[in-house]
Amino acid sequence: MSRIHNIAVIAGDGIGPEVVPAAMRCLDTVADRHGFVLRWTEYPWGSAYYHENGVMMPADAIRTLAEHDAIFLGAVGDPDIPDTVTLWGLLIPIRRRFNQYVNLRPVRTLPGVPSPVRGAENVDLVIVRENVEGEYSEVGGRLYRDQPGEAAIQEAIFTRVGVTRIAEYAAKLARQRRKRVTSVTKSNGIVHTMPFWDEVVAETLANYPDVELEKVLVDAMAAKLVLQPTAYDVIVASNLFGDILSDLAGAIAGSIGVAPSGNLNPEREYPSMFEPVHGSAPDIAGQGIANPIGQMWAGAMMLEHLGEEAAAREVVEAFEAVLASGIRTPDLGGTATTAEFTEEVDARLRALP
Numbered sequence: 001m002s003r004i005h006n007i008a009v010i011a012g013d014g015i016g017p018e019v020v021p022a023a024m025r026c027l028d029t030v031a032d033r034h035g036f037v038l039r040w041t042e043y044p045w046g047s048a049y050y051h052e053n054g055v056m057m058p059a060d061a062i063r064t065l066a067e068h069d070a071i072f073l074g075a076v077g078d079p080d081i082p083d084t085v086t087l088w089g090l091l092i093p094i095r096r097r098f099n100q101y102v103n104l105r106p107v108r109t110l111p112g113v114p115s116p117v118r119g120a121e122n123v124d125l126v127i128v129r130e131n132v133e134g135e136y137s138e139v140g141g142r143l144y145r146d147q148p149g150e151a152a153i154q155e156a157i158f159t160r161v162g163v164t165r166i167a168e169y170a171a172k173l174a175r176q177r178r179k180r181v182t183s184v185t186k187s188n189g190i191v192h193t194m195p196f197w198d199e200v201v202a203e204t205l206a207n208y209p210d211v212e213l214e215k216v217l218v219d220a221m222a223a224k225l226v227l228q229p230t231a232y233d234v235i236v237a238s239n240l241f242g243d244i245l246s247d248l249a250g251a252i253a254g255s256i257g258v259a260p261s262g263n264l265n266p267e268r269e270y271p272s273m274f275e276p277v278h279g280s281a282p283d284i285a286g287q288g289i290a291n292p293i294g295q296m297w298a299g300a301m302m303l304e305h306l307g308e309e310a311a312a313r314e315v316v317e318a319f320e321a322v323l324a325s326g327i328r329t330p331d332l333g334g335t336a337t338t339a340e341f342t343e344e345v346d347a348r349l350r351a352l353p
């Protein structure tokens with residue numbers, strides 16, 4: 001009997017249905033090679049579903065997804081639907097209901113993908129973003145609407161449990177890497193939540209004496225990431241700071257089309273979700289030219305999470321080798337279509353001894 005992993009697939013909108021099958025094909029090839037089975041179940045949720053039913057996914061979607069070992073997501077977003085609806089109707093409920101409190105974003109320069117930043121040839125860092133609390137809370141409101149005294153309040157929520165577990169995740173990850181954690185803060189300006197973040201991070205890291213902890217203010221961090229991106233190993237940050245810095249770091253690595261992310265529930269009480277960093281890219285959807293690397297790399301992260309590390313490594317090595325051979329999609333200055341690039345990656349995987 002081979003190992004079976006049950007995967008829920010939400011290809012979603014725009015280029016999602018183009019890059020998701022491309023990645024699935026390569027993942028199936030390595031699964032075959034390593035004697036496991038990816039049992040895919042596809043769910044047609046997203047913007048088309050919304051146009052028909054008025055919701056992004058059905059009421060029992062969370063219960064349906066809960067039966068799977070992982071969720072493989074393309075992208076959601078439609079020019080005709082407000083982004084608050086697409087985001088809060090699918091992505092955010094999944095992240096919160098499944099307690100996917102780690103958003104993991106590896107940032108690495110790839111062969112043949114030039115960085116717009118000088119000296120950024122060997123970037124290799126991971127951003128560990130807190131994914132379920134912090135600045136992105138639903139607590140707050142609008143009052144005195146449309147009057148001169150109108151006001152809006154949005155509260156940031158930081159809990160000891162929440163900060164401790166994200167700091168712990170970062171420390172454990174650093175142990176497997178270069179043993180350095182950079183904690184992003186703003187405790188000079190934000191006088192309640194950020195000193196609390198600093199204290200809890202420092203207390204947690206005290207249990208990892210072999211891991212070096214450095215504290216950097218978020219504004220300085222933005223500049224340092226551009227000036228010296230190779231200086232970082234694991235960066236741990238709140239929901240908002242992590243969101244912004246991961247887009248910045250992704251841009252330094254060269255292209256939005258190659259960046260992957262994992263929404264992890266490290267305790268594995270619930271399925272984790274893997275997706276590229278990019279969105280539905282409506283400007284190029286339907287043309288067959290989307291870069292499938294972000295989706296493939298997200299797939300490799302999923303395999304790693306499922307305990308299939310050797311297969312995961314092969315996927316990453318295969319798309320790196322194809323890039324190094326000069327074949328690339330138009331976003332990286334090449335002429336290959338999604339199908340052509342995918343065929344090259346798959347052929348390399350099939351040719352492995």
Ligand code: NAI
Nearest residue numbers: 075076077078083256257278279280281283284290291331
């Ligand atoms: P986007 O990432 O979809 O596109 C930004 C630019 O990068 C576009 O010019 C696009 O063509 C290009 N691009 C993105 N992925 C690419 C790929 N794989 N290959 C080649 N080029 C690629 O971001 P944008 O335009 O801000 O958002 C479009 C829609 O996607 C919006 O509705 C937004 O809300 C949604 N979105 C969804 C996300 C998700 O599902 N997690 C994340 C980000 C945005």
Ligand code: MG
Nearest residue numbers: 243244246247
């Ligand atoms: Mg973002």
